[in-house]
Amino acid sequence: MTSLLPSLLTALDRFNTAHPWDHNAHFHPWILRQLPRRFGSALDVGSGSGDLVRLLAARAATVHGIDPDPAIIARARELTPSAKAAGVTFTVADAPTGIPGGSYDVITCVAVLHHLPLADALAAFRDHL
Incomplete structure (x- = not known):
């Protein structure tokens, strides 16, 4: 039985390499279903x-x-090589205090809310929506 373990681990490694799974990405389709087809x-x-x-x-x-x-x-x-042309920007910032100014139609935060001071984060998100 122990001789099967290395073969099984190798097979699992090959499968995971070919079909990576990310806990956070698992929720992306659900989030997209909650949103309008177009927003600003x-x-x-x-x-x-x-x-x-x-x-x-x-x-x-x-x-x-x-x-x-x-x-x-x-x-x-x-x-994201064509980010600027696609209207995409990335910034090193902490939430909730470092949220860039302005307002947003949609704010998402997958697997991050529990790392933030809840009341402050929700207030900041509300202020930016």
């Missing part, structure tokens, strides 16, 4: 490498992603 602007708080930002960009005139991690924001910019 969106803010994605805790945008990470920008997966949801790029999906929102297909529906919005402008999308802004913020994340406190400079390395992941750099990665998001790399993965």
Whole structure:
């Protein structure tokens, strides 16, 4: 039985490489179903490498992603080469205090709300909607 373990782990590794799964990305289709087909602007708080930002960009005139991690924001910019032309921007910023000025039609925050001071975050999101 133990001789099967290395083969099984190798097979699982190959499967995961071919079909990566991300807990956060799992919710992206559900979020998109809750939104109108077109809207003006969106803010994605805790945008990470920008997966949801790029999906929102297909529906919005402008999308802004913020994340406190400079390395992941750099990665998001790399993965979104035509970002400026598509109305997409990424900024290193903390929520709720670092939300860029202005208002948004949509604010998303997948798997980040529990990391923020809840009352302050909800008040800041309300002020920017």
